[in-house]
Amino acid sequence: MPAIPFxxxxxxxxxxxxxxxxxxxxxxxxxxxxAAYRExxxxxxxxxVLDFSDTAYINSTGIALIVRLLADGRKDRRxxxxxxxxxxxxxxxxxTRLSDYMRIFDDQASATAAGVVVTAGGER
Amino acid sequence: MAFIDAIKRTVGRGATPxxxxxxxxxxxxxxxxxxxxxxxxxxxxxxxxxxxxxLFAYLQSASGVVDAERLELDSPALGxxxxxxxxxxxxxxxxxxxxxxxxxxPRLSDQDYSTDDRRLLTTLAAQAAPAIRVAQLVREQAVEIxxxxxxxxxxxxxxxxxxxxxxxxxxxxxDWQVAAYYGPARAVGGDFYDFIALxxxxxxxxxxxxxxxxxxxxxxxxxxQSVLRGEAPxxxxxxxxxxxxxxxxxxxxxxRMFVTCLYMVLEPETGKVVYANAGHNLPYxxxxxxxxxLRATGMPLGLLPGMDYPxxxxxxxxxxxxxxxxxxxxxxxxxxGDMFGFPRLRELMATELPSTELLDHLxxxxxxxxxxxxxxxxxxxxxxLQRTGGFGMTVGEVPAQTASATSVATSxxxxxxxxxxxxASLPGEQGNERVAMDQVAAAVAELGIxxxxxxRLKTAxxxxxxxxxxxxxxxxxxxPVDIAVDVEGDDLVVRITDRxxxxxxxxxxxxxxxxKLAGDQKPRGWGLFLIKHMVDAMEVTPHGTxxxxxxxxxxxxxxxxxxxxxx
Numbered sequence: 001m002p003a004i005p006f007x008x009x010x011x012x013x014x015x016x017x018x019x020x021x022x023x024x025x026x027x028x029x030x031x032x033x034x035a036a037y038r039e040x041x042x043x044x045x046x047x048x049v050l051d052f053s054d055t056a057y058i059n060s061t062g063i064a065l066i067v068r069l070l071a072d073g074r075k076d077r078r079x080x081x082x083x084x085x086x087x088x089x090x091x092x093x094x095x096t097r098l099s100d101y102m103r104i105f106d107d108q109a110s111a112t113a114a115g116v117v118v119t120a121g122g123e124r
Numbered sequence: 125m126a127f128i129d130a131i132k133r134t135v136g137r138g139a140t141p142x143x144x145x146x147x148x149x150x151x152x153x154x155x156x157x158x159x160x161x162x163x164x165x166x167x168x169x170x171x172x173x174x175x176x177x178x179l180f181a182y183l184q185s186a187s188g189v190v191d192a193e194r195l196e197l198d199s200p201a202l203g204x205x206x207x208x209x210x211x212x213x214x215x216x217x218x219x220x221x222x223x224x225x226x227x228x229x230p231r232l233s234d235q236d237y238s239t240d241d242r243r244l245l246t247t248l249a250a251q252a253a254p255a256i257r258v259a260q261l262v263r264e265q266a267v268e269i270x271x272x273x274x275x276x277x278x279x280x281x282x283x284x285x286x287x288x289x290x291x292x293x294x295x296x297x298x299d300w301q302v303a304a305y306y307g308p309a310r311a312v313g314g315d316f317y318d319f320i321a322l323x324x325x326x327x328x329x330x331x332x333x334x335x336x337x338x339x340x341x342x343x344x345x346x347x348x349q350s351v352l353r354g355e356a357p358x359x360x361x362x363x364x365x366x367x368x369x370x371x372x373x374x375x376x377x378x379x380r381m382f383v384t385c386l387y388m389v390l391e392p393e394t395g396k397v398v399y400a401n402a403g404h405n406l407p408y409x410x411x412x413x414x415x416x417x418l419r420a421t422g423m424p425l426g427l428l429p430g431m432d433y434p435x436x437x438x439x440x441x442x443x444x445x446x447x448x449x450x451x452x453x454x455x456x457x458x459x460x461g462d463m464f465g466f467p468r469l470r471e472l473m474a475t476e477l478p479s480t481e482l483l484d485h486l487x488x489x490x491x492x493x494x495x496x497x498x499x500x501x502x503x504x505x506x507x508x509l510q511r512t513g514g515f516g517m518t519v520g521e522v523p524a525q526t527a528s529a530t531s532v533a534t535s536x537x538x539x540x541x542x543x544x545x546x547x548a549s550l551p552g553e554q555g556n557e558r559v560a561m562d563q564v565a566a567a568v569a570e571l572g573i574x575x576x577x578x579x580r581l582k583t584a585x586x587x588x589x590x591x592x593x594x595x596x597x598x599x600x601x602x603x604p605v606d607i608a609v610d611v612e613g614d615d616l617v618v619r620i621t622d623r624x625x626x627x628x629x630x631x632x633x634x635x636x637x638x639x640k641l642a643g644d645q646k647p648r649g650w651g652l653f654l655i656k657h658m659v660d661a662m663e664v665t666p667h668g669t670x671x672x673x674x675x676x677x678x679x680x681x682x683x684x685x686x687x688x689x690x691x
Contacts, residue, residue, distance in 0.1 A: 027554065057558065060587055060650035067640050067647040074641060088579035095657050096650060097637045 008036035010043075016112055017045035022054040025062030033065050037072055046078060049111040050102075053084030063096060070101055079103075083111035171208065173201040183215040184222040188246040189237075190215065212237055214249045218257035279311040286312045286342050289349055295319045295327050297392045299442075301479045305487065305506040305549065307452070313503035314341025315450045316349050320356045327392065328356045328365075331448040331507050332385035333404065340381070341503075348373060348383050348425065362387045362400035363435040370402070370425045370433075377426035384424045386448055395440040395511050400433040405454070408473045409438070410445045415473045418446070445479050445510040452504035453486065458494050468493075479508035480547070484606070487549075491603060491623070498602045545570075546609035550589075552597020552622070560589035560607050564618055567609045571616065571679065581618070581677055584658035587651040588620045588673045596622020596670055616677040623670040 006029035007022040017040040023029070040048050050066070052058075058066075073080040083105040085093065093099040105111035173180050179199035183190065190213040192205055205213070209229045216224035226249065231237060286308075294302045304317055314334030322328055330352055334341040348369070355368045365387055373383065386407065388399035399407070403424035406417040422433040440446060449469070456464045469486070477485055483506050491498070546567035550556040561582045568578065589605060597603040606621040635653050639645040655662050661676040 024558070057586075059557070059583075059590060060654055061590075061648065063650045063654075064647040067637065071641045071643065071647070086579075088576060088583070091576075092583070092654065095654070096635070101637065101641065 006032055008032045010036050010039040012040070012043055012045050014044045014046070016047045016049065017043050018049040018051055018108060018112065020051045020054065025052075025055055025058040025065065027061045029062060030065055033069060037069055040078070041076065047081065048073060048078060049081045049083055049105075049108060051084045051108050051111070052082060052086075052089065053108070055084075055089075056086075058089055058092070063092070063098070066098065070098070074101075081105060081111045081114070083108050171201060171204045177201045180222065183213065183225060184217060184220070186215050188249075189213070189242040212242075212245065214245045216249050216253040216256060218253040221257075223253060223257050223260060282339065282342065283311045286346070289316065289346055291317070291319050295321070297327070299512050300392055301508075301510040301512055303479045303483045303506075303508045303547075305483045305504070307500070307504040307551075308337070309452065309500040309503050310338045312339060312342035313337055314345045315452065315503035315505040316345045317448070317505050317507050318349055318352065320353055322357055322360070322389065325392075327390045328352075328362075329388045329390060329448065329507060329509070330356075330385065331404065331450060331505055332383055333450040333452075333503070333505070334383050335381050337503055340378070344377070344381060344383060347376065348385070352385075352387070356387070361435060362389055362398055363433045366400050366402050366422065366425065366433040367431065370423075370431050371429065373426040374429055382424040382426045386420075388446075388448070390509070395442075395444075396437065397440060397446070398435060398437050400435045402431075402433060405449055405451055407449075408447045408470060409440065410447075410473050410476075411441070412443065415470050440509075440511045442511050445473075445482065445508060447473055447479075447482070448507040450503060450505040452500070452502035453490060453506065455502060456490060456494055456498075456504075457501065464490060464493055478512075479510035482508050482510075487604070488623075494602075496598075496600060496603070500602055543611040544609075545611060546607060548607045549604045550607065551601035552593045552599065552603045552605050553601040554590075554593060554599055556605070557586045557589035557593060560605070560620070561586040563607065564609055568616060571611070573616070573677070573679070577677065580658040581616075581675070584655045584662075584675050585618055585620070587655045587658075588618075588662075588675060591651055592620050592622035592673070611679070614679050616679055618675045618677075619672050620675070621670060621672040 005023050006025060008029070009020040009022070011018045011020070019033075019036045019040065021029075021033075025033075037048075048069075050069075070080050072078075080102045081104070082093065082098075082102050084107060085104060090099070090104060093102075093104060103111075103114065105114065173183075177199050178197050179195075179201045182195070182197060182199075192202065192210045192213050195202060205227065210227045211230055212226075212228040214226035214228070215222055216226065226245065228237070228245075290306055291304070294304060302319075306313075306315065306317060308315065314337050316330070316332050316334075318328070318330040320328035320330065330349075332345070332348060332352075334344045334348065351369045351372050352365065355372075356365050359365045359368050366385065369385070377383075383402070384404040385402040386399065386404040387402075388397050388407070390397050397418075399418060399420055400422060401420035402422045406419055409416050409418060418436065418438055420434060420436045423431045454464055454466050454469055458464075468489075472486055472489055473482075475482070475485060486506060490504075546563060548560075548563055550559055564585045565578060565582050568581070573581070585607075589607070592605040593599060597605060603623050606619075608619040608621070610617050610619075635649045636645055640647050655673075655675065659675045660678045661674075663674045663676070665672045665674065
């Protein structure tokens with residue numbers, strides 16, 4: 001299967017924004033993901049849901065991009081959640097311990113319905 | 125173009141403030157030299173100023189606001205503007221180029237425009253013009269980028285289509301080793317090779333080269349290969365096949381294009397080859413007594429009608445090898461302009477190597493000769509056959525290429541008792557880690573490994589291939605990464621071999637997410653960590669020209685989806 005170009009779409013409100021990730025999350029996704037985070041920051045959302053439903057491939061560089069986004073979120077006191085991950089990538093989020101720092105949901109509906117985790121001082 | 129839009133909105137309201145610095149109710153326009161300009165107006169159709177209209181030149185050199193009513197010029201556009209009620213024209217000039225203009229009708233107060241008004245408009249134009257020019261350039265660049273991306277996408281599709289023309293698998297011949305390599309100079313190429321199963325059990329072997337390269341050559345390549353595939357089983361003898369192909373292709377061939385082609389028919393049991401040549405390079409044969417050429421002459425296909433192609437025979441004895449090749453290898457140049465050349469190839473051919481390793485050896489020598497950063501001049505195709513005699517070997521299936529990967533090659537032979545599932549060679553460029561991943565997944569499909577374990581293997585392969593491309597090939601597509609997949613006893617072993625330009629990979633710092641989130645470690649550095657967690661064992665073996673990363677998956681219990689992941 002050829003590489004699928006990455007695209008990130010942002011929806012949301014000042015309370016909660018969703019970044020829908022379409023395509024491969026790899027080095028080529030860097031600019032689009034950073035732009036999506038800036039868009040979320042402009043909305044002022046206090047929580048972000050990363051929706052991976054349309055993502056079949058995440059490599060280690062993609063993991064690094066998610067780490068960076070998570071770091072930005074913690075710095076800005078913005079909770080980051082994930083949903084739509086395949087069982088394989090849920091496992092990778094567990095192995096890398098990303099799942100210790102971001103709640104993982106089955107789908108966007110449950111991720112957006114969940115209550116906000118109050119953050120303070122960059123801590124969880 | 126936000127600025128112009130803003131002006132239009134002001135005009136559209138039809139009302140403007142009444143202070144001296146506010147005032148016009150006329151439409152705005154933009155002119156973009158040298159194309160004729162369309163001027164949207166509130167009262168009539170767009171007014172065009174042609175580049176050869178004297179008003180165009182006047183505005184380009186005007187020093188400020190121009191009074192349309194007092195201007196004395198023989199200009200059709202000026203007449204139209206006056207008819208539309210335009211009083212003032214404010215040229216927008218950036219770097220000496222007229223890129224637009226503001227048009228103002230009478231003031232709403234019916235007073236004349238004041239000196240302050242004119243000064244303000246001049247200042248406004250001086251500041252707006254560069255900004256508008258920048259916006260125009262950005263838009264032009266975006267259009268260019270879109271066009272380029274569309275072209276690149278089309279070429280990616282063309283690459284995929286062409287890869288479907290190449291053999292999906294190498295022939296499995298008892299007592300023969302068969303290897304092939306295909307490396308186009310561009311996304312698509314004019315070289316081709318083929319193995320054609322003939323009705324009597326013999327194998328037709330074709331290597332060809334279309335003049336030129338790129339898309340035109342690829343189209344001719346596809347047609348030629350189609351003709352040969354159709355004619356070879358029906359016609360039989362190499363001479364008759366080439367004669368027939370020449371007659372079919374001649375009326376279809378564009379001017380100044382032709383096809384060189386060597387067609388050989390192999391009788392695997394006896395080693396007998398019958399061959400004819402349409403202007404192609406002569407095959408080399410390594411014998412116990414040295415390297416010889418298989419001589420045969422004939423005109424290239426598609427040049428002249430009624431050509432004869434003399435037929436020749438030879439017998440390959442056990443241990444002997446034959447190499448068919450296109451001129452991309454021998455005509456490659458190093459930085460000093462020296463050619464790789466036939467003598468060098470002949471000398472290398474003398475090296476005693478199984479054909480599976482011969483191609484790797486030739487490509488290593490080529491890359492060493494041309495040096496790093498080589499811009500491949502022509503397509504390269506290599507086909508090697510060795511009669512092993514009694515030794516016997518299963519040659520693996522080569523899945524269809526699925527992305528921008530452009531080469532197919534075989535490399536190390538199966539280990540004793542082992543079974544080859546895949547031999548592939550991919551250009552060392554970003555994105556091919558995904559191709560490697562998909563090829564390995566396709567190759568292991570027959571083993572019935574549990575889907576979750578296949579996913580882990582895919583991630584490990586992708587990461588190892590990415591390391592090989594980034595650190596071994598240093599993202600240079602001319603420096604390939606080799607993939608070998610074997611079943612060895614109860615293990616599945618995937619070996620990813622690079623040319624190690626940056627030396628062996630070290631023991632990477634264990635990634636610590638807490639530190640990464642705190643900024644004490646870089647966000648990257650997960651590759652080796654993931655590999656170790658995804659497979660049952662990982663081993664890195666340096667070799668002379670790089671290193672091999674071996675990923676092992678124990679097949680025992682492969683169907684058990686709950687097979688534990690090693691931590």
